Amino acid sequence: MLILLWNIFPVAASREADIIDEAFLILTILAIPIMALVVVIMGYSVLKFRRSEGDFEDAEYVTTHKTWVHSWLIWTTALCIAVIIFPGWIGLVDIRATQNDVADVTVDVTGQQWVWTYEYPDLDVSIISELVLPVDSLVRFNITARPDDVLHSFWIPAFRMKIDAVPGLITKMDVTTTEIGEFNHDQNFRVQCAELCGLNHAIMFTRVRVVEKDEFDAWVAEHSAS
Ligand SMILES: [Cu+2]
Structure with a gap:
């Protein structure tokens, strides 16, 4: 069972x-x-207490x-x-x-109709095509939506964590990654909008890739603007 x-x-x-x-x-x-x-x-x-055939009497009064x-x-x-x-x-x-711990990676997330943007402020990376994270790390997401946009909700099924993305407000979500995985092998590794936000809500998602730390560093080196 x-x-x-x-x-x-x-x-x-x-x-x-x-x-x-x-x-x-x-x-x-x-x-x-x-x-x-x-x-x-x-x-x-x-x-047990159903009416028997031909019985039209009122039921017994029950207190x-x-x-x-x-x-x-x-x-x-x-x-x-x-x-x-x-x-x-x-x-x-x-x-x-973990909310008072120092995060290994910080990701600023912005939702808008109908795309997510990810900025890694400490690493000088900004990206929309995928969300890459190192394994066995404390990741802190600071989430918001564009000021002129609607509500969205930032949800990653493989992490079981979800929080609203609200215009004008920053919501925080900590995740400690424990398993390597990627969307191409398992659809639960994806950011999915979980708040009905208009026509393309259902396809407002990003592929997530959780990788070894070395691989993450290499990815950062490749995508960093500095
Ligand atoms: Cu949305």
């Missing part, structure tokens, strides 16, 4: 992806027995079964609070744990 659920996930190529996949798995496993219980009780009630209602309320509330704390709050703190 666990193995089956694990296999539904696309490649997880960042530290953050593991945290998010774990949260997804825990919530799914918790939801299965509850969903099953609700469906079984509903099915039972529909069959609230307080013990059941209270018990259901207490258990579901407790479970909700539990998942808000873990994996919710604890997972969020874990994902944001």
